[in-house]
Structure formats: C-alpha cells, structure tokens
Amino acid sequence: MPREVNFKDLSISLGINPITKDILSTTGEAAVKRALYNIIMTRKGERFFKPDLGSNIPELLFEPLDAATASLIQEEIEYVITKYEPRVKLLRADVDANYDNNGFDVAISFEIIGIETDVQVREVEFFLERTR
Numbered sequence: 001m002p003r004e005v006n007f008k009d010l011s012i013s014l015g016i017n018p019i020t021k022d023i024l025s026t027t028g029e030a031a032v033k034r035a036l037y038n039i040i041m042t043r044k045g046e047r048f049f050k051p052d053l054g055s056n057i058p059e060l061l062f063e064p065l066d067a068a069t070a071s072l073i074q075e076e077i078e079y080v081i082t083k084y085e086p087r088v089k090l091l092r093a094d095v096d097a098n099y100d101n102n103g104f105d106v107a108i109s110f111e112i113i114g115i116e117t118d119v120q121v122r123e124v125e126f127f128l129e130r131t132r
Contacts, residue, residue, distance in 0.1 A: 032087055032112055033124045039084050040077055040106075055080045061104075061130045070095045070104055073128070077108065089113055091121060095128075103129035 042054035055076045063069040074095040081090045091109040098105050107125045 029112065029122060032085075033122075035085060036081060036088070036108060036110075036124055037126060039080050053084060057128070061128055065097050065099060065102060065104075067097060070097045073104055073106075077106065081108070081110070087113055098127070101127065101129070103127055 040055055040057055043058050044054040044056065045051050047053050057073055057076050060069060060073050060076065074093050077093045077095065078090060081088065081093070088110040091111060094107045096105045104127070106128055107123060109121055109123050111120050112122065
C-alpha cells in the first residue's frame, strides 16, 4: 500500500491563501521537484547563513554551448543534489546542448527516499538558458 508523501515547502510565489491567510505551500512530489530546481539554480553565496549552498550552474550557462559545458553542468547537478537534497536518491542526470534554442535540456531521474509508491522513479525536466 502506498504511503502518503508528507513533504511540505513554501510556494515560490509567496502568495496568500485567501481563506486561511497563510502563505501558500507546495506538498509531496511537487515540493521535492521545486526544491531540486531551486538548489540547482541557486548561486553559491546567495543564501544568508549558508554560503556554501548552491551551484556554479548560472555561471556555466555563459560558457560555450557544447558537450564539454553540458558535461560540467551535469557534474554540478549531480554534486549539488547529492550534497544538499537528502530527500532524494539521484539515479541519473542528463544534460544535452540544445543548439536550436541556445541552452541546455536537463532531465533528472530520482527516487524519493522513504516513500513506497507504485511509481518509484520520478523525473523532472527543464530547460536552462542564459538570462541577463
């Protein structure tokens, strides 16, 4: 029998629930997926009192768009997820250069630790591009 996922994080929008007047939250698998993206896109030194938290990925996006940079981004993703997200077991991270859209396609496969459901392997996919 599947066990309920009890993870709960604040919503990135910081919107207010009109009924309870609490800050909106994300729960379960959506909270974990959002946390993965946030950890990956956080620059080192950006969070107060946690200067080591984060990655160099925002800086790597300004390197040449090639397989070598994709490999560096993949290594950085694997490192930050393994180090900073204890709720997941990383299975695979794939990063491919997308020359047509001038960025990188990212696909991450993971399991949520301690949760037994019918679907063990979960995936999150997103596109990384340079922003000014």
